Amino acid sequence: MTVSLSELVNYCADLLNVGAIKDYCPNGLQVEGTNKVQKIVGGVTASQALIDEAIACGADAILVHHGYFWKGESPEVTGIKRKRLKSLLSHDISLLAYHLPVDVHPEFGNNVQLAKHLGFLLEGPLDPAGRPSVGNVGRLRKPMKAASLAAHISDTLGRECTYIGDGDTVIESIAWCTGAAQGMIEQAVSAGVDAYLSGEISEPTVHIARESGVHYFSAGHHATERYGIQALGRHLQEVYDVDFTFIDIDNPV
Ligand SMILES: [Zn+2]
Incomplete structure (x- = not known):
């Protein structure tokens, strides 16, 4: 046709x-x-x-x-x-x-689709004040150790995920935003989640993760989108x- x-x-x-x-x-x-x-x-x-x-x-x-x-x-x-x-x-x-428009769509969006692939349950927007609001907060379907979550992300996306944090900590709540949204780790800290996932990582991201205690997963700009x-x-x-x-x-x- x-x-x-x-x-x-x-x-x-x-x-x-x-x-x-x-x-x-x-x-x-x-x-x-x-x-x-x-x-x-x-x-x-x-x-x-x-x-x-x-x-x-x-x-x-x-x-x-x-x-x-x-x-x-x-x-x-x-x-x-x-x-x-x-x-x-x-x-x-x-x-x-x-x-x-393809990042934020409630059905075909990169963020909603990534959550489906990784088994994250979506609970709300990461940046409610954003115009548009990109990224989400939610939780893991089943809480797991950070190291296991890193392995799960790497397996699912077919690309080694860079992980900053203590692998033994159990992760329950998570925020995510696909692409080059490592800067939004600040919003994840404010949202009070255990972990944040985005595509890329910058030098300051490491320090923010360590000092805030929010576990950071850099899963690939391309891979997450x-x-x-x-x-x-x-x-x-x-x-x-x-x-x-x-x-x-x-x-x-
Ligand atoms: Zn992008």
């Missing part, structure tokens, strides 16, 4: 509440390709490697979490950006990108009977 590009873009805009979410990049159709969409390739980031895979499998559109045109980036179409855009345009492939686009893509497959394939271009960070 095929769906028109405009129908697909409008549907996603509605579904993901794009108009209401302030972000640092455009969310929706970033690069326009063919008007009829039958095959969609999904990925975390619209890198050249993902575009090359999409071209190889004859995709009409690419659906990603990390697209282009970030606030503050250079507007010139040169170098890497030229090559990526040329590849898309010359193959008539559209690029649909959803950043914060793989599930939103997959859930959204599967949903579009059901709604429009289009073909959706998620291609995981490995990224150790």
